[in-house]
Amino acid sequence: MKLITAIIKPFKLDDVREALSEISVTGITATEVKGFGRQKGHTELYRGAEYVIDFLPKIKLEIAINDDLVESVIDAITKAANTGKIGDGKIFVSDLSEAIRIRTGESGAEAL
Amino acid sequence: MDNQVIELSYALDTFYFLVMGALVMWMAAGFAMLEAGMVRSKSTAEILTKNISLYSVACIMYMLMGYNIMYSGTDSSIWPFGFDLLGSADNSAEDVIASGGDIYYSGLSDFFFQAVFVAATMSIVSGAVAERMKLWSFLIFAVVMTGFIYPVQGFWKWGGGFLDQAGFLDFAGSGVVHMCGATAALAGVILLGARKGRYVDGKVVAMPGCNMPLATLGTFALWLGWFGFNGGSELIISNVAEANAVGLIFVNTNTAAAGGVVAALITAKLMFGKADLTMALNGALGGLVSITAEPLMPSPILATVIGAIGGVIVVFSIVTMDKIRIDDPVGAISVHGVCGLWGLIAVVFSNPDAGIGTQLYGAVVIFAWTFIVSLIVWGILKMTIGIRVSEEDEMEGVDYSECGIEAYPEFVSK
Numbered sequence: 001m002k003l004i005t006a007i008i009k010p011f012k013l014d015d016v017r018e019a020l021s022e023i024s025v026t027g028i029t030a031t032e033v034k035g036f037g038r039q040k041g042h043t044e045l046y047r048g049a050e051y052v053i054d055f056l057p058k059i060k061l062e063i064a065i066n067d068d069l070v071e072s073v074i075d076a077i078t079k080a081a082n083t084g085k086i087g088d089g090k091i092f093v094s095d096l097s098e099a100i101r102i103r104t105g106e107s108g109a110e111a112l
Numbered sequence: 113m114d115n116q117v118i119e120l121s122y123a124l125d126t127f128y129f130l131v132m133g134a135l136v137m138w139m140a141a142g143f144a145m146l147e148a149g150m151v152r153s154k155s156t157a158e159i160l161t162k163n164i165s166l167y168s169v170a171c172i173m174y175m176l177m178g179y180n181i182m183y184s185g186t187d188s189s190i191w192p193f194g195f196d197l198l199g200s201a202d203n204s205a206e207d208v209i210a211s212g213g214d215i216y217y218s219g220l221s222d223f224f225f226q227a228v229f230v231a232a233t234m235s236i237v238s239g240a241v242a243e244r245m246k247l248w249s250f251l252i253f254a255v256v257m258t259g260f261i262y263p264v265q266g267f268w269k270w271g272g273g274f275l276d277q278a279g280f281l282d283f284a285g286s287g288v289v290h291m292c293g294a295t296a297a298l299a300g301v302i303l304l305g306a307r308k309g310r311y312v313d314g315k316v317v318a319m320p321g322c323n324m325p326l327a328t329l330g331t332f333a334l335w336l337g338w339f340g341f342n343g344g345s346e347l348i349i350s351n352v353a354e355a356n357a358v359g360l361i362f363v364n365t366n367t368a369a370a371g372g373v374v375a376a377l378i379t380a381k382l383m384f385g386k387a388d389l390t391m392a393l394n395g396a397l398g399g400l401v402s403i404t405a406e407p408l409m410p411s412p413i414l415a416t417v418i419g420a421i422g423g424v425i426v427v428f429s430i431v432t433m434d435k436i437r438i439d440d441p442v443g444a445i446s447v448h449g450v451c452g453l454w455g456l457i458a459v460v461f462s463n464p465d466a467g468i469g470t471q472l473y474g475a476v477v478i479f480a481w482t483f484i485v486s487l488i489v490w491g492i493l494k495m496t497i498g499i500r501v502s503e504e505d506e507m508e509g510v511d512y513s514e515c516g517i518e519a520y521p522e523f524v525s526k
Contacts, residue, residue, distance in 0.1 A: 045386050047443075048431045049318035 001096040001109065002070050004063040007035065007089040008081040013059050019080035020063070023072045026112065029062040039087045058089060064099055064112055115209050121350040122208050126218040128358075132344025133225040135337050136232060140167045142333030143235035147242060148519070149327025150390065150442040152319060154509025155243040156519030162238045162247060166254045170231040173259035178230055179223055181263035182271045216348055225344055229289055230258045232341070236293030239442035241300050243307050244506050247514045249499045256489050257296055265292055265478050280474030281466045284345035286405035286455030287478045294449025295479050298438070299486035303494055306439030308506050316434045319441070324389055331393040335369050338400045342407040361407045365400065368407070368419025372399020375423030383427065391427050394443045398426035398451040405455040409462035418458045422451040 008016055013030060020028060034055035041054040065073055070093060077091055101111040144163035148156050202219045234254050241250065268275040269288050282288050310317055321327055342365045348354045376395020380388040399419030403410075410418060429446035438445065456475050459466040493499050500506075505513035512518065 044318075044320075045384050045388065046318040046320040047388060047390055047434075048380075048384055048427075049316040049434065051318035051320070 001099060001112065002065055002067060003094050003096040004061070004065060004070070004073055004077075005092040005094070006061040006063070006077050006081070007033070007058050007091075008061065008077070009083065009088060010057055010059045012081045012083070013061075015080040016061065016077055019076040020073065023069070023076055025063060025065060025069070025073060025076075027064065031060045031062070033058050033060045037087070037090070056087065064096055066109055066112060118209050118213050119205065121213060122203075122216055122218075124350045125216045125348050126221045128349045129217050129221040129225055129344060129347065132340035133221065133228050135340025136225070136228040136344065137337075139228075139232050139334050139337030139341065140164075140235060142330045142335075142337055143232070143239065144330065145326045145333060146330030146393070147239040147442055149323040149325070149330060150239070150321035151242045152509075153322035153520055153523070154511055154518070156322060156511060157517050158247060158510040158514045159238065159242050160519070161515050162242075162250060163235065165247075165251055166234045166238055167231045169251055169254045170234045170258040171227050173255055174227045174230045174263070175223070177259040178263040178266075179226060181260070182226065182266040183222075184267065184271065216350065229285065229341075230262055232337075233262050233289050233293040233296075234258050236290065236444050236448045237297040237300060240294075240297035240440045240444040241304055242441045243510060244501060245300070245304055245499055246497070246501055247510070249493045249497055252493060252497075253296075253300070253486075253489055257486070261296065261482060261485050261489075262292055265481050268477065269474070275474050275477060278473065279465065279467065279470045281459050281463060281471065282405050282456060282474065283407060283459075284342045284404045286401055286452045287475055290401045290404065290448035291452030291456070291475065292478055292482045294445045294447075294452060295482040296486040297440070298445050298449060299483050300490050300499070301438055301440060301445070303487070303490045304499055306437060307441070308503060310439045311434075311437050321390065321441070327390065327393055331396050335366075335396055335400065338365055338369070338404075341365075342404055346408070357408055360412075363412050364403055364407045364410055364415035367412050367416045368399040368403035368422070369396045370399070371416035371419035372396050372402070372423035372426070375399075375420035376427050377423075379424050379427040383431070390443075391430070394426045394430065394447050395423035397447045398422040401448055401451040402455040402458060404452075406459040406463055406466075409459075411462075414462060418455075418461070421458075422454055425450055425454055 017028060034057055036055055039056070041052055041056055043050050043052050063073060074091055074093070082088055098107060099111040100107045140163065144160055147159045147163065151159050203215050208215050234257055237257070238250065266288050267273045269280060269282055270276070307319065310319060339362055343358050343361050346354060346358050346361060349358050372395040373392050376398065377387055377392045380386070380391040399422045402418050402422030403415055407415070426443065426446050429450040430443045433440055433446060440446065453475055456471045457468065459471055460468050490499060501510055501513055
């Protein structure tokens with residue numbers, strides 16, 4: 001099992017959700033987050049004074065999947081969240097040692 | 113004139129006066145929303161508390177003291193005390209008819225109209241000292257301001273005092289209301305200091321307001337209220353000439369605000385490269401303040417120009433205030449003070465009775481009186497109970513330290 005953590009632009013959330021539904025991903029957790037990468041935020045202007053927004057709003061997606069889905073999930077997110085502009089985000093893949101469905105107590109792949 | 117016509121005119125003028133006063137009352141909502149939108153979210157509940165409290169303090173103090181001082185009918189032109197307490201009987205039908213129409217509105221409608229003006233004056237102060245002043249020190253100042261400082265200079269002009277006798281002209285209060293409020297605010301801000309972190313290492317740090325929709329709604333509410341402010345200051349509407357005058361005042365007030373918006377928006381775009389909404393909002397109010405000293409004599413075109421110049425002035429003034437480290441979160445000192453002065457000067461362009469020397473004389477007198485007395489009152493408060501919250505409370509937000517609640521408890525802020 002793998003845990004896919006993706007940071008995307010907020011307005012791309014619906015596109016990504018649709019793309020993932022099409023490849024039968026059954027669950028996504030989305031969190032509103034703030035952060036910066038090489039883009040390093042941007043400057044805004046208020047009443048003549050410039051100020052730097054270091055942390056830009058992003059969406060963090062967390063998706064637990066079976067190993068065989070990893071390539072297609074990465075592919076789906078990469079295509080759906082891509083604008084070609086700086087700040088499109090990143091995808092992180094990590095190993096997932098266990099998953100449990102609270103209602104039934106099922107564990108492992110059964111719980112996904 | 114037929115008796116019934118006299119009575120009907122009296123009723124019509126009183127009705128008009130009351131409705132105009134009710135519009136001015138709604139400016140309190142405008143100030144509250146504008147200020148709530150222009151401060152940071154951690155100071156919102158406190159600024160709202162200040163706004164509804166200062167309105168109430170102003171109404172009570174003006175009833176107890178202010179109105180008697182301002183319209184005392186005393187023979188002295190400088191010292192206004194000649195108490196004629198409110199609550200004496202209003203005009204009787206016999207008196208009104210006997211006057212042949214010279215008594216044309218209810219005495220209490222006049223009190224109500226004047227009372228909501230005082231509240232507007234005090235509202236100007238709250239925005240400038242936002243986010244760092246102690247609530248109760250502010251309210252104590254409000255007691256002195258609305259019960260004494262404002263009414264005395266109001267008496268000098270509108271109560272028939274020496275400024276009025278000198279030929280100083282201020283139709284609805286660019287000076288008496290707006291510059292007076294801004295001057296009291298300036299004295300307070302000088303003793304209070306800037307918000308923590310506003311000016312760091314010689315640079316101006318922006319502290320964006322938390323809610324632009326509220327600030328915009330507040331500005332529109334003030335714009336609406338201003339029809340009562342200027343329109344009601346004609347005091348009478350019950351004949352063709354006066355009805356036309358009120359119509360012209362409405363048109364001029366409206367177009368001056370529009371001129372202020374357009375001018376401020378273009379100025380901001382040229383200066384900063386972006387169309388700053390808050391400057392457009394201040395431009396509307398700058399235009400309105402500028403036309404308030406004389407909304408009746410200019411043509412609508414001239415009124416637009418007067419308002420537009422106010423809109424340009426307000427942008428430069430706000431930037432200048434930051435340069436000299438006067439931290440005014442809502443731009444009240446620029447909008448009401450600097451544009452108030454411009455409004456007093458602009459009277460000479462349309463009213464042949466106005467003289468530039470007299471207008472400046474009036475402005476200096478109002479400024480000096482309000483500034484000196486305000487500085488003394490703020491100073492006494494500072495030395496006794498203090499006017500500024502602790503650094504920790506300011507960081508945490510005055511909502512929590514002063515009011516114990518947050519304006520938006522379901523969101524993470526600060």
